Structure formats: structure tokens, C-alpha cells
Amino acid sequence: MIRGRAFVYGDQIDTDVLAPGAYMKRPIAELAQHCLAAIDPDFAVSVVRGDVIVAGYGFGIGSSREQAAQALVQLGVGCVLAKSFARIFYRNALNLGLPVLVLDSEHSIQRGERLEVQLETGRVKLIDKSIELHAQPIPAFLQTLLADGGLIPHLKKRFASAQNYQR
Amino acid sequence: MMTLAQKIIARAAGVATVADGEIVTCQVDLAMMHDSGGPRRVDGKLRELGVGVWDPDKVVVVSDHYVPAVDADSAEILAFTRGWVAERGIRHFYDMRGICHVVLQEHGHLRPGMFAVGGDSHSPSGGAVGAFMVGIGATEMAGVLATGEIWIRVPQTLRIELTDALCDGVSSKDVLLHLCATLGMNNDYLCIEYAGSAIADFSMQERLTLCNMAAELGGKTGIVAPDRCTYDALTAIGVETASSTHWRSDDGAAARVHRVALGELAPHVAAPHSPANSASVESFVGTRIDQAYIGACTGAKLEDLHMAARMLRGRQVARSVRLLIAPASTQTTAQAARDGTLQILTEAGAILLPSGCGACAGLGAGVLAKNEVCIASTARNFKGRMGSAESRVYLGSPFTVAASALAGAIADPRELLR
Numbered sequence A: 001m002i003r004g005r006a007f008v009y010g011d012q013i014d015t016d017v018l019a020p021g022a023y024m025k026r027p028i029a030e031l032a033q034h035c036l037a038a039i040d041p042d043f044a045v046s047v048v049r050g051d052v053i054v055a056g057y058g059f060g061i062g063s064s065r066e067q068a069a070q071a072l073v074q075l076g077v078g079c080v081l082a083k084s085f086a087r088i089f090y091r092n093a094l095n096l097g098l099p100v101l102v103l104d105s106e107h108s109i110q111r112g113e114r115l116e117v118q119l120e121t122g123r124v125k126l127i128d129k130s131i132e133l134h135a136q137p138i139p140a141f142l143q144t145l146l147a148d149g150g151l152i153p154h155l156k157k158r159f160a161s162a163q164n165y166q167r
Numbered sequence B: 001m002m003t004l005a006q007k008i009i010a011r012a013a014g015v016a017t018v019a020d021g022e023i024v025t026c027q028v029d030l031a032m033m034h035d036s037g038g039p040r041r042v043d044g045k046l047r048e049l050g051v052g053v054w055d056p057d058k059v060v061v062v063s064d065h066y067v068p069a070v071d072a073d074s075a076e077i078l079a080f081t082r083g084w085v086a087e088r089g090i091r092h093f094y095d096m097r098g099i100c101h102v103v104l105q106e107h108g109h110l111r112p113g114m115f116a117v118g119g120d121s122h123s124p125s126g127g128a129v130g131a132f133m134v135g136i137g138a139t140e141m142a143g144v145l146a147t148g149e150i151w152i153r154v155p156q157t158l159r160i161e162l163t164d165a166l167c168d169g170v171s172s173k174d175v176l177l178h179l180c181a182t183l184g185m186n187n188d189y190l191c192i193e194y195a196g197s198a199i200a201d202f203s204m205q206e207r208l209t210l211c212n213m214a215a216e217l218g219g220k221t222g223i224v225a226p227d228r229c230t231y232d233a234l235t236a237i238g239v240e241t242a243s244s245t246h247w248r249s250d251d252g253a254a255a256r257v258h259r260v261a262l263g264e265l266a267p268h269v270a271a272p273h274s275p276a277n278s279a280s281v282e283s284f285v286g287t288r289i290d291q292a293y294i295g296a297c298t299g300a301k302l303e304d305l306h307m308a309a310r311m312l313r314g315r316q317v318a319r320s321v322r323l324l325i326a327p328a329s330t331q332t333t334a335q336a337a338r339d340g341t342l343q344i345l346t347e348a349g350a351i352l353l354p355s356g357c358g359a360c361a362g363l364g365a366g367v368l369a370k371n372e373v374c375i376a377s378t379a380r381n382f383k384g385r386m387g388s389a390e391s392r393v394y395l396g397s398p399f400t401v402a403a404s405a406l407a408g409a410i411a412d413p414r415e416l417l418r
């Protein structure tokens, strides 16, 4: 269960906005301070652990740079809800343990509104308005990946059990 | 009956058939990484897993993003990359030889029917030779390097039927900018297959541009079924591969179809800050520019330089504009030197930059200041990508970029061909 305030953006939030090229050489903590700055200079300073990004179509379009998802993880973003995701971003996010859900419902979520997101079912509650929205739950085999904390911990587990099996 | 994408995925997954939407695990034939998203990002993860590279001979590493080093940070990244390939026993390493997608094809690493992954979003470029190649991020790449496999959802095919012939001064870049405007950038999970009676007229480099910008359409990848042109090009660079009629979509295989009559297509320009903001060049003629940039895997291959040279021959770049040209590879530069193209470009006043991603990704020479306006032959013009978040980048073909450099403002290249 994710609980946090909404940060609302439009369509095609691209990877250059999420992870600006100029900071790509720098450590992730520094890069993350510039995440979304081109369209929302306040984002990095105001976001707190568990907050939720709500966006339109094509979230994460552009480069394969994983820092686009990693910056959000670094800043403590609880999950991203969008009408659709660019496929590389979608995979990167889950591989890094960041939940991303496709939001089916039309909505008028405002910035700062409090949300509660249930990853298994895709239920999205607007806490103050007692409205409920629907997102597509993450496919089952990817939920396992997410539950393990991302691809690397997931593979670690797989390798460990393969070794036990061989013994 | 299967599409080309389905055939390649089924082969890589070791099954007879696959259906659209099905999730399968594929064995990877080739994994390509560059200096930015590659070794420096995967090394820690491989160490954490305590494993090596599954098959070093199936890995290609290209240093192209931070070349040549402009500061100590980029020098470190390049040094790390060199050390890593040596340590991991990776023989296929191209250090400052050009942009990864172009280098990969120049050196014959891709063949029809291959299933490949690349640590870069323009990896669909590999579709030019009839390989199925998708872009992935660094963690996923670490997973591929550790296991040699990857899960994939079988994409539906969107077949772009190209008919007719392009007019002079119009190129594959214009086809793609037109498609970005008409189909939008959210063609998620689709394999975009370029086909139709006109595809035979597209050279390998023009096919690379078509497949490369499948990324801008939001597709999973782009592909062109191998034909005579493909096999001839492979033979010419010494790749031995038996010509096969297997690697093509079967007649009647389910696919969405979109038709484009090329004869009616005008040169296209995309306005800031999205490739989808594109329209016929006429709507932009006269827009003043500060810089013209011919670069990137998308727009600085030998044929792209030839397009620019046709515009620039015997003419001078406007005094108010700087025209920067970064040939896509060192091989491109050598060929352009041999055939006289470089002379035409430099005599017109173009400034030659090193082969690499450079300003395309805002990393190297040629980035923009606040409020500056640029027209570029690159693939994407997202806000802030080429430098200041307050700069503005238009996209066009090499013809259009060169014509605009001469005029000092966005110009219709067809005017110079009349």
C-alpha cells in the first residue's frame, strides 16, 4: 500500500526532463535534485517519501537512461500512475523496484491531494474525497519481481535457489 | 502465419510459434552497450550478483557518448569503460570509432533474424538489417549479461506500407517526422515494420534512419525485412550470411497497416519540443536560427553528409549561423574525405566536430545557450536536451538543416534543387 500526495503532470514527460543530460555524469543524489526541474523547479525539494506522480500518456518517453527512474526512487517517490508508459521506462522502473501503474480512469486529481494506491488490485483512493479510481494492476510475474525489490535482488534469489537445487 | 517479429521471437524463445501479447523468454544473440549506460552502470550489479558475462563474444561495447573527453568526469567514464572490457574479456570494443548504432552495422555485427538488445533507446536501428533489436536500461542489461536471456511481450506489428517514390530533396527523416505527426508518439508495444513497394528503394543507411526513429513513434522496435539490398550490403562488408526468404512477414499475418504515398510527401520540420510537432517545412520557412547541427546516428551517416553537400556545394553558410557537422563514425569521415564531401562542407563554412553523440544528447561540443534556436538532423528535440532548458530545437532532414544554414533561417531545400 502506497500513501502520499499527488504531483500531477501532463503527457509525454520525457527522460531529458526526468534526468537532464547535463547532470548525467554526476552521482544520482545530485542528478535527482534536477529531476523534472525543467517543468517544475519545486519538485525535488517538495517531494517526500511515498508521494505519487500522476501523469498522462507516454510517461518516460525518450532515452533508455535508467537514471530517469532511479532519480524518482532516490527522491522517495512511492509510485507513478500514468495513462501510458514508454516501454523502456516501464521496465526500468520495475527493475529498480519502483511501482508503475497504468491509470484507466478519467480523473481530476489535483496537486497535493492525498492518494492511497493498492498495488495488487490497482485500487486508487482519493482520501479526502472518498473517490475511488482504477489502475491496471501490475502483471503477476512482475509483482514477484517488485516484491523482491527489483531485478537484481530477484536474480540473486533465483541464483541462490538454483545453487541449492544443484547441491 | 507469422509476422517477421513473431518469427524472430519464436526462434529466440525456442518455440514453434508465438502469439501477439504472449510473454516469452528469449535467448539473446547480441547485447550492445555504450559508455554512458554500459559498463559503469552494470559493473556494480554484476558484482552484487557475483557472476561474469554469460558470453563475452556476444557483447559489443562502443564508447560514443562522452567522446572525446571534455572534462575529468567524462575522461573517468571512458577510462572505466576501457578497463572493464579488458577485465571482462570483451573483444568487440569500439573506442571513439563513432556512434554505436552506426558502428554496429558498419562492422557487420548484426544479421537478419537476430534477436538483439541494446543499452540505448535507439537500438531499433538494428532493424535496418532485419534483426529484432530492442532498447533496455542498465539493470535489465546486467540481467542479460548475467543470464543471456530476457523476457519480452510479443508485439503486434504495425506495417507501414510505403508506395511511390520520394521527391528529390525529401528523405527517410521526413517520412518519420510525418509519421510522428500522424501516428503520434504512443504506439506502445508495436513492432513497426517498414514495407511496401517503395522499401526496395531505401538504402541501408536510409533504413537505419527509418528504424532508428521507431523509438520516437513509441514503438518497441522498427524493422525492415531483409531483401536483395540487405544481403548485398552484408556481402560488401564481408559478412557471410545465406540469403533466406524465411525472414519476412507471411502474407496474411495479422498486422495493423498504415499507408504513406511518398510522392506527395514534402520535407518536414518538427517544432520544439517534440518530434510530433511536425508539419511540412512551408509552415516554418523564415524562422531565424542561431545554429544548424548535422549529427547523430539519425542524421550524420555518409548519405546524410551527401544530402548536406548537395545543398552546400559552392555556397556559403549565413554569417549569423554556425553550422556544426559531427560525422556519425570515423569511417564516415574517412569516406567523406575520400569522395570530396568534406571539402564541400568545410569550404561552405561548416565546422567539423568529432564523431560521437556530442550535442545530440547535450553531452559534447555544440550545446545551446538560453533562448538560442537550432535546427538539427537528430532524432529528438525534447526540452533542454541540447543544452539550456530555454533553448529551442527544430528537427529536419540533412537537406533541410543545410538549406537553413545557408539562409540563416528555416528554409525549404527544394528551392535549391530547382
Ligand code: SF4
Pocket (backbone or CB within 6 Å): B099, B100, B101, B120, B122, B295, B296, B297, B298, B356, B357, B360, B361, B378, B379
Ligand atoms: S547520436 Fe543521439 S540519438 Fe544517437 S545514440 Fe547518440 S545520443 Fe542517442
